[in-house]
């Protein structure tokens with residue numbers, strides 16, 4: 001290394017010394033107002049960030065260099081983190097003005113995906129740094145959310161890496177620490193999950209104990225491997241961001257069997273947080289149910305959805321809170337109003353613990369505390385209040401009131417970002433500060449006076465006092481007046497138009513002024529430190545408050561959801577019964593105009609354990625299966641469910657095998673993925689589990705597919721004993737009903753009438769034997785020749801001939817093509833009276849009369865979306881974005897004649913009123 005440093009300038013020797021300390025990070029080397037990157041780092045950021053590559057004389061060579069301005073560094077750092085890099089921040093730790101020789105520099109922090117806390121670097125959702133330790137059969141895991149300091153450790157050993165992966169996903173892991181000596185497969189496994197992996201040295205962990213007390217950090221329930229993982233977290237945080245250690249809270253011990261376990265496939269399949277195909281949040285379950293008003297509430301809701309409960313009593317408690325706010329509409333409204341005025345108290349508290357909150361942070365804290373006290377007043381009159389409300393009111397208000405009083409007294413309405421310039425505190429807060437401010441004001445008055453007096457005395461009317469960084473204060477006289485300069489003026493600098501001088505008086509004043517500024521600065525910084533110290537003492541109270549607010553926010557939000565979307569409170573059972581009357585799919589329902597979604601009844605119990613669902617393509621099988629799982633999940637997070645009535649038993653796990661997953665896991669064929677999902681379900685499900693298998697065995701040949709499906713269903717029925725919904729196009733499987741006592745055939749009905757296929761979306765008893773696959777193919781626009789040929793071939797492959805499908809192909813020589821054109825989904829008002837009156841607005845009745853053009857359909861959709869737009873909850877920018885989407889949608893509909901059909905087939909993007917206003921999408925001001 002020294003050899004390498006030979007011949008380099010002292011600064012580069014210093015650079016290389018620091019560089020060696022952080023081999024795994026890009027070094028942001030502070031040089032004045034820039035962070036500079038050198039050597040290989042410069043090439044990296046040149047490539048990744050597109051920064052201009054320049055160079056700097058390094059002594060023996062020219063060193064490649066790229067720079068980013070300090071004030072704009074965050075955006076660049078974010079991009080680098082997203083590309084999997086870590087960034088070491090090296091600062092000048094002494095004032096260059098006073099430094100002798102080379103300015104001292106130190107690495108103050110390494111920013112990694114799991115330890116970033118800045119608003120510009122992380123989104124406001126939950127996100128964790130994780131650590132894993134152990135071996136097959138006994139893994140331990142621990143997590144910490146760097147932005148709030150909260151964390152958890154698993155109080156049991158996990159058997160497999162797959163189980164570890166489930167936890168990592170449930171905790172939204174941003175970075176995982178893995179033992180450096182772990183088998184290679186382990187790192188690769190996590191890397192495949194898309195989680196950045198950082199190796200750690202478990203033998204190095206214990207030295208972390210010196211500074212603080214990680215024994216208190218990790219609760220006693222944690223088994224040894226989890227304890228090592230917790231220690232690794234602690235040591236890592238201490239290494240990369242020493243100040244953050246102070247914000248860390250003791251980890252909470254948790255157990256897996258207290259939560260509904262959802263494997264990664266199932267999370268993706270059910271689109272809990274993002275759409276499977278597009279990865280977008282819009283159209284996910286979370287987006288539909290998130291009516292929270294605060295970031296902490298929103299994170300709490302996300303956490304609930306990541307890990308729903310299984311314990312009936314705990315679910316009941318949550319449901320009680322929701323029911324309360326459903327009943328108390330006015331109170332709910334007022335609670336939500338108060339919540340709306342709040343900022344991210346959890347993260348503000350964490351930043352307070354770090355010791356560096358900005359003036360803006362403190363102002364937001366003040367605003368939040370104010371609103372919290374308002375909220376207490378609002379709630380104090382509530383009668384029959386549930387636990388969340390009672391707990392919120394029971395918390396001591398005194399520390400909050402005291403902190404608020406202090407903040408109101410201390411800070412002006414809009415404090416500057418940092419202390420030091422004399423404007424951070426309100427006049428009257430501190431007598432000494434006020435005095436120093438007055439002295440400074442006097443000083444400026446003296447200077448103005450002095451200038452005027454000197455002009456008078458010398459008779460030089462253009463004489464003026466100025467200031468520059470190098471020479472300090474001076475008196476400037478233009479060339480024409482040089483002869484009038486008094487002898488006691490000392491010349492300092494010659495400029496183009498004249499000369500600059502100093503005087504004894506000016507020097508003395510400047511000295512006093514400098515001292516005054518320093519004193520003022522020092523006083524203000526001391527007051528800041530004292531204020532922070534006093535507020536930190538209330539940290540516990542703030543945290544408890546944030547926690548209570550998060551709970552309240554979630555309860556009120558779920559109530560808002562229940563009221564707006566007419567969800568019902570489920571009755572909690574324990575006998576395995578799952579009964580949904582008038583059940584709807586929460587997301588599809590939200591996309592469709594009001595009342596257009598057709599409700600269904602689903603009943604499962606110990607005698608009726610497996611529903612085998614048949615029915616044509618497009619009939620609504622997949623939708624029905626998912627809606628059952630989603631209702632179950634909503635129930636287990638403590639939410640009402642989209643149904644007219646519900647009785648539900650908590651399940652311990654939900655497994656799904658839905659749709660093609662080959663785009664999710666690279667390098668595995670569709671069928672292999674399908675079989676892996678099935679294996680997971682049949683090997684890990686218990687009698688208390690719920691399994692969804694959509695189109696089992698379709699990825700292979702018909703004979704193999706039927707055989708596998710048959711065997712799997714039998715196994716679930718005879719061995720596993722779980723509840724299951726299984727859909728299939730293999731009508732032969734319907735025969736299982738007679739042989740398996742717990743299996744019941746049902747089908748999604750279509751009606752064929754007057755040459756038209758009508759999707760009724762009604763679940764009916766018994767099996768159906770028709771797929772209408774060719775008709776759907778025709779509708780998708782396959783060339784007519786293919787369709788005709790397929791019709792002819794159906795017979796050869798043992799299917800029903802067109803003649804045997806009279807309802808489909810009879811109509812006066814009509815073909816599947818024509819039939820398909822007439823296939824329209826309709827509301828079944830005329831056949832089966834819907835449970836509620838159908839909305840007759842044009843959009844709802846939307847009803848697409850035959851031949852309705854795509855443009856008209858799009859217009860109706862947009863009109864409906866406008867009608868539902870929650871304007872009062874949107875920013876102008878969001879409204880504008882929406883407008884642009886609609887414009888695009890209308891444009892596309894006019895251009896593409898079949899846009900309508902594409903949207904219908906559940907195709908990719910569909911812009912409707914579905915995307916509820918993203919909550920807290922307030923301007924980036926830290927809310």
Ligand SMILES: Nc1ncnc2c1ncn2[C@@H]1O[C@H](COP(=O)(O)OP(=O)(O)OP(=O)(O)O)[C@@H](O)[C@H]1O
Pocket residue numbers: 588596597598599615616617618619620621622623624748761904905906
């Ligand atoms: N109950 C319902 N009410 C109204 N519309 C529905 C309902 N169920 C489904 N749909 C609509 O029908 C479309 C097709 O439904 P789904 O994908 O569930 O059919 P499927 O039977 O699984 O078809 P395939 O056999 O081709 O997979 C959905 O995208 C949705 O728009």
Ligand SMILES: [Mg+2]
Pocket residue numbers: 621622623694
């Ligand atoms: Mg389907």
